[in-house]
Amino acid sequence: MTNEKKLTQAFVSALSIDEAQVVDSLQYNTIKEWDSTAHMVLIAELEDAFDVMLDTDDIIDMSSVAKAKTILQRYDVEFSD
């Protein structure tokens, strides 16, 4: 499975949203499904999917799908775009 696919699956699973909704522009707290509770589940899903441990600054900064990719790249997770 590609890292893009893993990322999408993590969002779908944590936020209980459709795959089509997982686009770079999707932001925290702009849809009812992505609240603080879902954010915590999302962090757990991403850490599990990519075998990383995010630090607090990254958890706070992860305010969109695009930002999630940028942050994960710091943990040596590569994305094609």
Next chain:
Amino acid sequence: MIVVEPYADSVKITGYQIELKPVGKEDLDLLLTWRNSVPIRQRMINDAVISREDHYAWYQRLQRDLSQRHWLVSYKGRPIGSTNVRTRKSGLAVTEAAQLEPGLYIGEERFQGNLIAFAPTLALYDYCFGELNIQSMVAVIKAENTAALKYNLQLGYQTIRQQDWVEMSLQSSCYQRHNENIKKLLSRPRRTASKGTE
């Protein structure tokens, strides 16, 4: 986990990546700018524009008023908002109350609706429940302020009255149960240099 230190006639509270410093005279102009901004004002019970003169007079009264305490919220050394508690019975000091009414606004736009907006509340509530040993927090929120209502529900508040204003209550046990995970997340180590910086 918070650290509470005496500061002036109040306390400074540190934890969950933020610092709560008692509001000082040097903070007043910044607070007034935030308080009079449209997004903040619209959510307040008193939504009128406050004059600089009234604001400074409020601060003078605050020095003698034991029934409320106000803090400046800083994240990474930069002020981002303000939080406060007040008693619900006049004449009662914050340190003697069983119930307190909290207030919070995040003045810096980039942190509004961000996860860090929970940090000042966690630090403040840890202090109120853990150090002041209060029984409950009672919040009064405009019915149309859906963001604040949702915020409070996520903290574990329960609605006890609903009209033009919504009154919500949070007991200590409920607060502890609801916020264990977010506290853990906000207590993790800060970013190291090897992973890049902002």
